[in-house]
Amino acid sequence: MTDVPADMPETGCPAGLAPPTRSAHSADLSAFVRVKDGLHKLDLSIRGAKCGGCIAKIETAVRALEGVTAVRVNLSNGTLSVTGNASLSANGVAATVAGLGYGVTARSTDTAESEHKKEERKLLVAMGVAGFATANIMLLSVSVWGGQTEMGEQTRTTFHALSGLIALPVVLFSGQHFFASALGALKHRSVNMDVPISLAILLAFGVSIWETVHGGTHAYFDACVMLLFFLLIGRFLDARLRRRAFAAAHELAAIRNRPVTRITGDRVEAVRSDEIEPGDRILVAQGEQVVIDIEVTGGGSEVDESLVTGESLPNYAAKGTKIYSGSVNLGDPLEGKALSTADDSLLADISALLESGEQRRSTYRRIADRAVSLYVPFVHTTAFLAFAGWLLLGAGVREATMIAASTLIITCPCALALAAPVAQMVAAGNLFRAGTFLKSGDALERISEIDYVVFDKTGTLTIGVPRWCPTKEAEGALMSAAQLARASRHPLSRALVSAAGPGILAKNVTEEPGSGLRASIAGVEHRLGSASWVGSDAETQHSGPALWYRQGDGPAIPFIFEDAVHVDAHRAIGKLQARGLGIEILSGDKEDAVFSMARRLGIERWKSAASPQDKAARLEDLAAEGRKVLMVGDGLNDAAALSLAHAALAPGGAIDVSQASADAVYSGGLSTVPHTLHVAAAAKHITLQNFGLAAAYNFIAVPIAVTGHVTPLIAAIAMSASSLIVTLNALRMQTGRAPKSNRNNESAMVDHATGAVA
Amino acid sequence: METIAFLIPVALALGALGLLGFVWSVKSGQYDDPDGAAHRILVDVDDDCPLP
Numbered sequence: 001m002t003d004v005p006a007d008m009p010e011t012g013c014p015a016g017l018a019p020p021t022r023s024a025h026s027a028d029l030s031a032f033v034r035v036k037d038g039l040h041k042l043d044l045s046i047r048g049a050k051c052g053g054c055i056a057k058i059e060t061a062v063r064a065l066e067g068v069t070a071v072r073v074n075l076s077n078g079t080l081s082v083t084g085n086a087s088l089s090a091n092g093v094a095a096t097v098a099g100l101g102y103g104v105t106a107r108s109t110d111t112a113e114s115e116h117k118k119e120e121r122k123l124l125v126a127m128g129v130a131g132f133a134t135a136n137i138m139l140l141s142v143s144v145w146g147g148q149t150e151m152g153e154q155t156r157t158t159f160h161a162l163s164g165l166i167a168l169p170v171v172l173f174s175g176q177h178f179f180a181s182a183l184g185a186l187k188h189r190s191v192n193m194d195v196p197i198s199l200a201i202l203l204a205f206g207v208s209i210w211e212t213v214h215g216g217t218h219a220y221f222d223a224c225v226m227l228l229f230f231l232l233i234g235r236f237l238d239a240r241l242r243r244r245a246f247a248a249a250h251e252l253a254a255i256r257n258r259p260v261t262r263i264t265g266d267r268v269e270a271v272r273s274d275e276i277e278p279g280d281r282i283l284v285a286q287g288e289q290v291v292i293d294i295e296v297t298g299g300g301s302e303v304d305e306s307l308v309t310g311e312s313l314p315n316y317a318a319k320g321t322k323i324y325s326g327s328v329n330l331g332d333p334l335e336g337k338a339l340s341t342a343d344d345s346l347l348a349d350i351s352a353l354l355e356s357g358e359q360r361r362s363t364y365r366r367i368a369d370r371a372v373s374l375y376v377p378f379v380h381t382t383a384f385l386a387f388a389g390w391l392l393l394g395a396g397v398r399e400a401t402m403i404a405a406s407t408l409i410i411t412c413p414c415a416l417a418l419a420a421p422v423a424q425m426v427a428a429g430n431l432f433r434a435g436t437f438l439k440s441g442d443a444l445e446r447i448s449e450i451d452y453v454v455f456d457k458t459g460t461l462t463i464g465v466p467r468w469c470p471t472k473e474a475e476g477a478l479m480s481a482a483q484l485a486r487a488s489r490h491p492l493s494r495a496l497v498s499a500a501g502p503g504i505l506a507k508n509v510t511e512e513p514g515s516g517l518r519a520s521i522a523g524v525e526h527r528l529g530s531a532s533w534v535g536s537d538a539e540t541q542h543s544g545p546a547l548w549y550r551q552g553d554g555p556a557i558p559f560i561f562e563d564a565v566h567v568d569a570h571r572a573i574g575k576l577q578a579r580g581l582g583i584e585i586l587s588g589d590k591e592d593a594v595f596s597m598a599r600r601l602g603i604e605r606w607k608s609a610a611s612p613q614d615k616a617a618r619l620e621d622l623a624a625e626g627r628k629v630l631m632v633g634d635g636l637n638d639a640a641a642l643s644l645a646h647a648a649l650a651p652g653g654a655i656d657v658s659q660a661s662a663d664a665v666y667s668g669g670l671s672t673v674p675h676t677l678h679v680a681a682a683a684k685h686i687t688l689q690n691f692g693l694a695a696a697y698n699f700i701a702v703p704i705a706v707t708g709h710v711t712p713l714i715a716a717i718a719m720s721a722s723s724l725i726v727t728l729n730a731l732r733m734q735t736g737r738a739p740k741s742n743r744n745n746e747s748a749m750v751d752h753a754t755g756a757v758a
Numbered sequence: 759m760e761t762i763a764f765l766i767p768v769a770l771a772l773g774a775l776g777l778l779g780f781v782w783s784v785k786s787g788q789y790d791d792p793d794g795a796a797h798r799i800l801v802d803v804d805d806d807c808p809l810p
Contacts, residue, residue, distance in 0.1 A: 052797030075794035117790065124784050132777040136770060162766065432793075 011101025014053035029090040031259055031272055032106040040067075040088040044080045047103030048652065049073060050667075054102070061096050065089070080104075106259075120239050126174040127232040133170040133225040137163045138716070141222040145713045153215055160212040163221040171205055174228045177235070193372045193417070196379045200408035201227060207405045210398070218402070223409045223715045230723050234417035237425050241438075260291055263335070273342040284334045286489070289326065294336030296321045300513045301331035302490055313466075313545055314491065316514030330489045331513050366442045367684075368420040371691050375416060383407045386706045399708075407705040409715050411698050415722040419690035422730040427683035430733065435652075436666040436676050443663030445687075446647040447680035449628050453576055453673075454619070454641070456633030457587035457597055460651060461569050461670070464634070466491055466545060466561040468499040474549075477557045481549040484509055484517045484528045492547050493517070493528075495561055516547075524552040531556070563593070565600065572670035573601050579677065582627070586615050588637050615641040632673060634658055649673060686733050690726045697722045 034041045049058065055073045058080065062071045067087030073080050082093055097104045140159045144151065178201070182194040201224050208219040259270045263281040273291045276282070282294055286301075302314040305327045314330055317323055323336065387404035391397070428438045438444060455461050468474075482500035485493035487509035506526070509519040516529010527534045527550050534548040536556035547559040566572075576583060585606040587594045594608035607618065619641050622629050631638070631645035635658060642648040643661040650658045652667030666672040701718055704710055783789070 052800040055794060055797060056801040073794060074791040075797060076791045121784050121789070124789060125781055128777060128780040128784070132773055132780075136773050139769065140766075166770070 011099075012048055013050045013101075014057065029094050029106050029259065031270060033088065033090050039069075040084050040086060042082045042084075042088065042090050042093060043106075044082070044094065044097065045105045046073070046078050046080050046097060047105075049075060049078060049102055057100055058097055058102065061100060062093055065092050065096060068093070116239075120236070123177070123232060123236045123239055126177060127229065127236055129170055130174040130225055130229040130232055133166050133174075134222070134229045137166055137222045137225055141712065141716070156217070157212060157215050160208070160219040160221070163219060164209060164212055167205065167208075167221040167225055170225050171201060171228070174225075174232060175201055178228075178231070191376050193376065196376055196408065197227070197231060199380075200405070203401070203405040204409050207402055211402075218712050220405065220409060220712050220715065223712060223719065226716060226719055227409065227414065230414040230719070231417050234414075234421045237421040241421070241424060241428065261285065261288075276338050276342060278338050278340050280338045282336050282338055284323075284329045284336060286329060286331065286333060289328050290323050291325050292342055293322065293324050293339045294334075295339055296323060296334055296336045298335035299332055301329055301334050302513055303334075304328040304330050304491070318514075330491075331511065366420065366445060367687055367691070368416075371416060371419075379408065379411050382411065382702060382706065389706075390708070403706070403708045403710075406708075406710040406715060407702065410701045410705040410710055410718055414719055415690070415694035415697060415726045418723055418726050419694055419730075420687050422727050423683050423686040423690060423733070426686075426730045426733050427679050431664070431676060431679050434672055434675055434679075436649075436664050436672050438664045439662075443647060444680045444683050446628075447630065447663065447677060448684035450581070450630040450647055450677070452582040452584070452622060452627040453630045453632065454584045454586050454622070454645070455603075456631075456635060456638045457585055457589055457594055458563065459634040460632055461585070461597060461601065462563040462565055464563065466495045467564045468495050469560050469562055470499075471558075471560065474557055474559045477549055477551075478559075479503065480521075480526070480551070481528055481547075481557075481559065483521070484519050484526055484549075487511065487519075488517055492545060492559075492561055496547065496559060526551050565597065566670050568669045568671040569601060572673050573603065575671075575674035576677075577602075579674070586610050586618055586633075586641070588612075588615075588635070612637040612640050616644055619644040630677075649676065682733055686730055690729055693725055693729065694722065697725075 029042075029044075032042060046058070049055070055075065058073050059071045062068060062080070062082060067084040067089065068082055069085065070083040071080070080093075080097065082088065094104050140163050144156055144159050147155075175198070178194045178197050181192065182198040185192040185195060204220040204224050204227075208221050208224070210216075211219050260273050260276055261283040262269055262271050262276065263283055268283060276292055281297070282292065284290055284294070296317050296319055298319065300316065300318045303317040303321075303323055304314045305324070317334065322339065323334075383404045386407045387400045390400040390403055395403075424444050427444055431438050458464050468478075478496070478500050482497055482503055483506040485496040485500075486503070486505040488494075488511055506519040506521050509517055511517050512529070512533070516527060516533035518528075519526050528547060531546075531548050534550040534556045536548055536550070545561050547561070548556050549559060550556045573583060583603050583605070585594060585598050585603055587597075587606070587608055588610055589608060591608040594606050598604070598606040607614070610618070615638060619629060619631065623644070623646070628646040631642050631648045632650070633639075633642055633648075634651050638650075639658050639661050642650065642658055648662040648664075650662035650665050652665055664676060666676065697718070701710075704714070788795075
């Protein structure tokens, strides 16, 4: 398997919108190729693809592979579809994409995804049909309105009849979405937004048919279809945002889609994780992620548990050690015994925690829903009162029905239906350009409400990989120490190598897992590793991790490392504090590491050595105190906390599960966190303004309608005007704040570039 | 006025043609990846691969 060094600058998104994903992918994905009609198909989830350059890079590279006939990257939901013949190699495709600096996982194709897609397409077609009808009926209506005095009754009735002929199939086709939903609500003895909508459409349509048959002057066919058209735009935008959220949640399943290497007798085979039974012998190759909790039975190696515990340095796993799913094997292959099935592993426990969090979050009531619950009784009462009032005043049933129908139409929820989705769509686009990928519309509302921010440390406030801090005595020994370090995958060795740059590798380097490296150069023994490994009892002043290096009997030289803080962490924390938000660090790392970090960033509240359960409990406590918490975290150990928080953000380098449980995924530095809060607040402001506008409009329009002064012409103008005003108001957010978001975008890129030397 | 009897069906037919085109574009998946479509125009490599 190709292993391209992930820190090469040309990997990852060429526009710098997402950091390259470091992965030494060695899983066998061949079980995920599907054969249909003689074509071999493979679907993969890709992380880190953000721009046109990414599309070109990935598609060109994959197309050049043997056996590939068609490649397509879908940027909207982060998938790669490959079609090929029998020689298509799933592992070759995955390795190529990983080598380019993108995260890649298998994607099981289930029906739910295609259901969502179908639903979205159906809405789009319904919208197109309603738009077509609106335009054509308007053509006829305008001539009726324009020729009021000159047009003969016969011509007018013909035009009305034609309009009705166009409107009938459209109301039946495009309106079925609303009718079905309204019927469903009525069956459960409740009322939703679709009840007054359906009532308005059916009543207006019925009245118009009556008028046409009896040669009346007014018909509301245009209003019916226009209402449908505007409402469907709002629905479509909403569905699109929701599908994004769904695609992201899909990733949760993807992590369990990783294959496992099982040993049966002397046969080694790659199987899906759900085929594993407790007690099965499992081989964990170098660089592979553990998918099922295992107990080590053979071999010894360094294991990176940072995703599970948040601890930044790997631990040594020997025979008898338990390794939890989510850990990565850094050293020699390990053999282990499965302790459970995939469904009972730590990963699955966390998934279960996640689901309960998601469920709790889905009970969140959006502003739009609250507005609707006020709006529905208001409209029904007004229309009914208008009907009853005119009957009492001596008007005929026909006239009273006409007025009630026009009241329902004029109070049409167009503006109401567009108010929130348009504002959220504009905000999501704004955030996307700044490097934040928002997953749902209501996430934006929840983010705007938060008053407390909890950060994870490793990988969120810090870069997550140790960096060498140059000291005078170590600088001279760097090049010779790097000769040994190049042979190891240990994070400290990697940090040393990336500081030293490319160079030679000493011959015959042997690694003693858990201790260090040894090589003999020109007859002299060189050692690099822990203090006891090089035979020194000296201590460093430094609180962070250190490596010791010794040539023969020379002095032992310490190399000290620290997990570098993100360059913009200071500024971002400062901005958040300026907004008056409470800030806390919740980390699984050791006490001194967390303490020094908190002191440097000026954060007073912090907690160290927190297990995933501790983190979740802390968030429950904060919620019980009435705090609205924003959780920012990246590791598997944060996933449960992320899903419990009122709103959650995950960095682009986070693992799939954390990204799936967060409301938004950001790339390009921590400064995007305050920016996201800022945009969310602006979006909420605009949404409320829009509802205000819709209410003000009703305040003016309702008296006109109730007093019977509304003609189809007035209804059409009022309806489109209110929708237009609401949409333009939302677009203000884009034009008015564009320079700011651009600047943020640039600084995010610079941060990313300088992040390497921070 | 007789021209209306001819022109209105023509106008409707043309509109319906546009609608059919739209329905076709939706069915053939041209709206599945709006973000990607916005970026693809900037890609220099010729894209001769059909939608899978």
